Amino acid sequence: MEVSVESGFCSSTGNYSSKWNSPVLPQTPHLSLPSFLFSQLSPDALLKPAFIDAKSGKSISYGELRSLTNTVAHVLHSLGIKKGDVVLVVAPNFLHYPLLVLGVMSVGAIFSTANPLHTRLELQYQIQDTNPKLILTTQTLKSKLDEGMGSRPLLILLEELMDSLLHNPQHYPTFNVIINQDDIAALMYSSGTTGKSKSVVCLHRNFISMSCSLRHVWEAEDGAFNDIYLCVLPLFHMFGLSLFVCGTLAIQSTTVVLNKYSLEDMLVSVEKYKVTRLPVVPPMVVQLVRLQDGVKGYDLSSVKEVMCSGAPLGRVHMERFSKCYPQMRLSQCYGLTETCGPITLCNGFSGMVHESIGGLTPHIEAKIVDVRTGKPLPPLECGELYVRGPSVMKGYFKDPIATSLAIDKEGWLQTGDLCFIDMLGLVYIVDRIKELIKYKAYQVAPAELEEILLAHPEISEVAVIPYPDEGAGEIPMACIVKKGISEIEEECIISFVANKIRKVVFVDSIPRSASGKILRRHLKAKALTTHQQLQISSKL
Numbered sequence: 001m002e003v004s005v006e007s008g009f010c011s012s013t014g015n016y017s018s019k020w021n022s023p024v025l026p027q028t029p030h031l032s033l034p035s036f037l038f039s040q041l042s043p044d045a046l047l048k049p050a051f052i053d054a055k056s057g058k059s060i061s062y063g064e065l066r067s068l069t070n071t072v073a074h075v076l077h078s079l080g081i082k083k084g085d086v087v088l089v090v091a092p093n094f095l096h097y098p099l100l101v102l103g104v105m106s107v108g109a110i111f112s113t114a115n116p117l118h119t120r121l122e123l124q125y126q127i128q129d130t131n132p133k134l135i136l137t138t139q140t141l142k143s144k145l146d147e148g149m150g151s152r153p154l155l156i157l158l159e160e161l162m163d164s165l166l167h168n169p170q171h172y173p174t175f176n177v178i179i180n181q182d183d184i185a186a187l188m189y190s191s192g193t194t195g196k197s198k199s200v201v202c203l204h205r206n207f208i209s210m211s212c213s214l215r216h217v218w219e220a221e222d223g224a225f226n227d228i229y230l231c232v233l234p235l236f237h238m239f240g241l242s243l244f245v246c247g248t249l250a251i252q253s254t255t256v257v258l259n260k261y262s263l264e265d266m267l268v269s270v271e272k273y274k275v276t277r278l279p280v281v282p283p284m285v286v287q288l289v290r291l292q293d294g295v296k297g298y299d300l301s302s303v304k305e306v307m308c309s310g311a312p313l314g315r316v317h318m319e320r321f322s323k324c325y326p327q328m329r330l331s332q333c334y335g336l337t338e339t340c341g342p343i344t345l346c347n348g349f350s351g352m353v354h355e356s357i358g359g360l361t362p363h364i365e366a367k368i369v370d371v372r373t374g375k376p377l378p379p380l381e382c383g384e385l386y387v388r389g390p391s392v393m394k395g396y397f398k399d400p401i402a403t404s405l406a407i408d409k410e411g412w413l414q415t416g417d418l419c420f421i422d423m424l425g426l427v428y429i430v431d432r433i434k435e436l437i438k439y440k441a442y443q444v445a446p447a448e449l450e451e452i453l454l455a456h457p458e459i460s461e462v463a464v465i466p467y468p469d470e471g472a473g474e475i476p477m478a479c480i481v482k483k484g485i486s487e488i489e490e491e492c493i494i495s496f497v498a499n500k501i502r503k504v505v506f507v508d509s510i511p512r513s514a515s516g517k518i519l520r521r522h523l524k525a526k527a528l529t530t531h532q533q534l535q536i537s538s539k540l
């Protein structure tokens with residue numbers, strides 16, 4: 001086999017392998033993510049804060065995290081939660097969020113999340129899909145979950161649960177249940193490459209390997225144990241969850257948690273806690289550049305690295321950022337909900353790599369596949385990125401068809417992203433093939449909005465596509481064919497989908513392939529020019 005040391009490309013298989021030497025993954029079949037993380041705890045870390053609440057300064061040490069995780073497991077058990085039951089958490093970030101994740105997993109139950117910004121209908125869809133036995137939510141969000149539930153799961157307020165846990169501490173023996181690495185640890189929602197959002201089955205094995213990889217890569221840099229991370233990313237999505245439950249706990253560093261992102265709160269927290277690493281999504285980078293004058297009053301000198309992911313970051317923003325903040329390294333990483341966290345990272349690569357999303361993380365293999373021929377391509381040639389490795393999901397929950405379309409028999413996951421890999425093994429994203437819109441780095445599935453819009457009596461055909469926007473990255477735009485003599489207007493359409501469409505263009509027809517599939521690329525180009533023309537004429 002001819003494997004290039006520089007690129008990791010094997011000319012006989014057409015596969016790229018990670019350039020990292022691979023950390024040993026635990027082989028014992030009986031292992032959960034929490035027991036793995038706590039088995040690695042060093043005595044030095046026991047009194048060290050694992051998480052700090054940015055606003056109040058309250059913290060939870062590694063020792064407390066371990067004992068409280070055990071308490072949560074006992075409490076959930078006493079509520080009738082058993083191995084394999086789904087526990088849904090609908091909440092924004094808070095100090096004890098990671099504790100709940102670990103507690104649910106420790107009882108052998110399946111942790112699931114929902115975006116607290118979801119509408120009542122979206123929450124209902126998720127509840128019907130995963131059938132949780134217990135929902136944990138906040139007082140403010142309760143009313144969204146209360147009404148219209150069919151067979152009602154048990155609902156507990158997080159404020160009450162946390163209050164009783166923290167104010168009546170009890171000493172429990174170590175909770176004992178056999179959990180296998182191949183048991184399901186979490187169900188997380190993703191749009192995949194096509195269609196409506198689906199529930200991704202993440203095994204303990206997936207998260208354990210993610211923890212091992214992140215630790216291996218992050219520890220390669222000096223001082224990882226003393227790093228202070230700021231968590232401004234939502235923990236109910238995989239980017240945040242993987243970094244702050246699998247990653248930072250594995251290297252036993254400290255994470256400062258912000259309940260809700262605002263630029264000002266982020267800057268105050270960076271200064272107050274001397275944050276060293278700042279994982280962000282592109283809209284935050286854009287804001288840091290745009291509002292740089294307001295940033296000048298803050299001491300940000302502690303920040304070594306800003307790690308950006310979740311959506312593409314335009315070259316122009318990277319350049320502006322590097323000019324404004326020359327002391328901070330801006331790096332990108334890349335992952336999908338389906339890969340249970342990052343599978344490329346820039347750590348370990350020096351020089352001008354900031355346009356790349358980094359090199360493959362340990363144990364991850366990749367293929368760049370020619371979209372027309374299906375053949376693997378060598379370095380510098382562009383095709384769809386396929387990945388394989390121990391953190392790749394088991395599949396989509398109760399959806400073997402979607403699973404087989406996403407993962408082939410050899411275990412390759414189709415990412416839906418058009419990429420190339422250079423001679424140094426660095427990966428670059430060129431375009432997106434999948435039908436997905438990234439609004440503020442949140443995934444928006446066109447099929448979901450199209451289904452709602454088609455139910456409108458004055459709409460005969462619709463296609464939802466991404467439209468570029470500097471602040472949000474992309475906004476969902478609906479291309480609408482009106483029914484008959486309808487005079488329906490943009491505002492009416494936007495409010496019909498609870499404001500989830502931000503622009504509308506009216507078209508005569510939706511271009512489709514011979515098999516009836518919407519030709520989105522064609523439409524994107526056409527809608528873009530039509531919209532620009534409309535904008536120009538409205539300014540005249």
Ligand SMILES: CC(C)(COP(=O)(O)OP(=O)(O)OC[C@H]1O[C@@H](n2cnc3c(N)ncnc32)[C@H](O)[C@@H]1OP(=O)(O)O)[C@@H](O)C(=O)NCCC(=O)NCCSC(=O)/C=C/c1ccc(O)cc1
Binds near residue numbers: 115283310333336
């Ligand atoms: C800080 C942001 C960028 C801006 O904050 P904001 O302006 O205060 O906005 P909000 O978060 O309060 O509100 C979001 C907006 O998005 C809308 N929204 C809210 N969820 C939705 C929705 N699912 N549909 C469609 N509209 C919505 C919501 O209605 C609202 O609309 P609007 O007020 O009109 O702007 C914030 O949006 C934010 O935290 N975004 C991050 C999203 C995020 O974590 N994305 C990652 C998803 S997981 C993934 O795809 C990748 C995994 C991954 C794994 C490993 C890696 O290394 C890399 C990646």
